[in-house]
Amino acid sequence: MTAASSTRTTTAFEARSLECIRDDRMLFEDLSFTITSGQALVLEGSNGSGKTSLLRILCGIRLPESGELFWEGDSIFRLGPEFHEHMAYLGHKDGSKLDLTPLENLRIARGLGKARADIGLEEALDQVGLYGFEDVPTRNLSAGQQRRLAIARLLVTDAKLWILDEPFTSLDRKGIAHMERLFEGHLNRGGMAAMTTHHRIGFRDDVQLVRINLSER
Amino acid sequence: MSTLSLTSAFTLLLKRDLVLAYRRRAEMVNPMLFFVLVTAMFPLGIGNDPKLIEAVGPGVVWVAALLAALLSLDSMFRSDFDDGSLEQFMLSAHPVSILVLAKVLAHWLVTGLPLFVVAPLLAVLLNVPSSAIPTLMLTLVLGTPVLSLIGSVGVALTVGLRRGGVILSLLVLPLYVPVLIFATDAVKTAIVGIPTTAQLSILSAMLVGSLVLAPMATAASLRISLS
Numbered sequence: 001m002t003a004a005s006s007t008r009t010t011t012a013f014e015a016r017s018l019e020c021i022r023d024d025r026m027l028f029e030d031l032s033f034t035i036t037s038g039q040a041l042v043l044e045g046s047n048g049s050g051k052t053s054l055l056r057i058l059c060g061i062r063l064p065e066s067g068e069l070f071w072e073g074d075s076i077f078r079l080g081p082e083f084h085e086h087m088a089y090l091g092h093k094d095g096s097k098l099d100l101t102p103l104e105n106l107r108i109a110r111g112l113g114k115a116r117a118d119i120g121l122e123e124a125l126d127q128v129g130l131y132g133f134e135d136v137p138t139r140n141l142s143a144g145q146q147r148r149l150a151i152a153r154l155l156v157t158d159a160k161l162w163i164l165d166e167p168f169t170s171l172d173r174k175g176i177a178h179m180e181r182l183f184e185g186h187l188n189r190g191g192m193a194a195m196t197t198h199h200r201i202g203f204r205d206d207v208q209l210v211r212i213n214l215s216e217r
Numbered sequence: 218m219s220t221l222s223l224t225s226a227f228t229l230l231l232k233r234d235l236v237l238a239y240r241r242r243a244e245m246v247n248p249m250l251f252f253v254l255v256t257a258m259f260p261l262g263i264g265n266d267p268k269l270i271e272a273v274g275p276g277v278v279w280v281a282a283l284l285a286a287l288l289s290l291d292s293m294f295r296s297d298f299d300d301g302s303l304e305q306f307m308l309s310a311h312p313v314s315i316l317v318l319a320k321v322l323a324h325w326l327v328t329g330l331p332l333f334v335v336a337p338l339l340a341v342l343l344n345v346p347s348s349a350i351p352t353l354m355l356t357l358v359l360g361t362p363v364l365s366l367i368g369s370v371g372v373a374l375t376v377g378l379r380r381g382g383v384i385l386s387l388l389v390l391p392l393y394v395p396v397l398i399f400a401t402d403a404v405k406t407a408i409v410g411i412p413t414t415a416q417l418s419i420l421s422a423m424l425v426g427s428l429v430l431a432p433m434a435t436a437a438s439l440r441i442s443l444s
Binding site for chain 1 (some may be wrong): 222225227230231233236238239241298299300301302304305306307308309310311312313316440443444
């Protein structure tokens with residue numbers, strides 16, 4: 001077995017019979033799953049099948065019509081900010097200010113979450129390939145570089161659960177492979193992820209994936 | 218979360234909004250410019266009747282300040298909503314109401330405080346007696362934060378709408394009326410020379426009340442707008 005399984009703790013994120021209705025259309029019902037340390041939930045499904053809606057429910061931005069979500073046994077709706085310090089969300093929008101520099105953007109991201117002690121802001125930028133762009137206004141970065149900055153935001157907080165909505169948008173092929181290594185690293189450290197992507201995921205074979213296809217349910 | 222990191226998150230967000238305002242300072246001058254222009258137009262429109270101008274002076278300053286505040290409200294959450302920063306605030310490890318308070322404070326420092334600074338000049342322009350100018354300043358310093366705080370609830374409710382402008386005015390203006398009434402009444406009373414403690418106390422009470430309640434209402438409204 002891998003190093004990941006030896007460091008495994010009891011941390012778990014559990015969904016119990018979630019139901020989501022959007023504009024009078026049932027997107028999914030009775031959806032349950034559990035992910036534990038080192039596992040990644042991969043959501044599949046055609047456009048409009050409710051992938052983004054489900055991810056937003058998992059974050060706690062959106063409320064499900066019915067069903068519950070548990071973080072280590074406690075309901076996330078009751079935990080509130082206490083749950084949010086364990087999770088990081090990367091949505092369709094990057095959440096970076098274009099008038100600030102990448103370094104300033106990361107500093108805010110770190111301040112809003114629970115700061116990770118073992119990584120500096122410059123180091124995080126270096127890890128996503130933005131070394132040398134610390135002080136360039138984010139507006140002047142390319143779309144792919146802005147996406148990389150958004151991914152760097154995940155690295156600077158101590159979040160265990162990464163919720164990623166199409167994280168590879170506008171990245172080049174090399175960039176995608178590089179980010180996959182970063183995500184694998186997170187899972188190997190005992191992290192968890194819930195993600196959607198249209199790209200075929202090239203994680204190593206020993207990464208445990210929990211696949212849910214929303215269109216075929 | 219410890220208190221220390223909560224205060225640092227508050228100052229971090231406050232500084233962020235001030236830096237952003239500084240980097241787009243051309244936009245931030247608009248409310249003040251509006252305030253100055255509207256107030257300067259009134260004597261020209263009314264004609265050279267000093268008595269009449271003196272009578273409407275406090276009201277004109279306050280109505281212009283109120284409209285300038287309303288004009289600037291939409292910028293409070295708009296860009297954060299558009300670029301996804303607002304989602305990140307809702308998902309932060311800190312209570313959203315504290316972050317909202319930091320944003321409202323930054324917004325007031327950028328749009329409300331300049332009004333307070335130019336108000337004495339405009340009061341002179343409108344023939345407000347110099348004895349009443351300190352009271353006018355006091356009503357502005359107590360009243361304009363209330364405008365920002367109450368406004369934040371309205372903006373939070375309408376930020377998700379494509380065209381929230383008119384709805385925002387309809388939502389917020391009725392709630393501004395008490396501030397307007399007590400503030401202008403305080404200045405008019407001061408012109409006559411009667412103590413204004415009662416009006417100022419009520420304005421202070423409004424400030425304290427909205428300081429406590431508005432951030433929570435705004436946080437809840439933002440949650441509705443984002444879901």
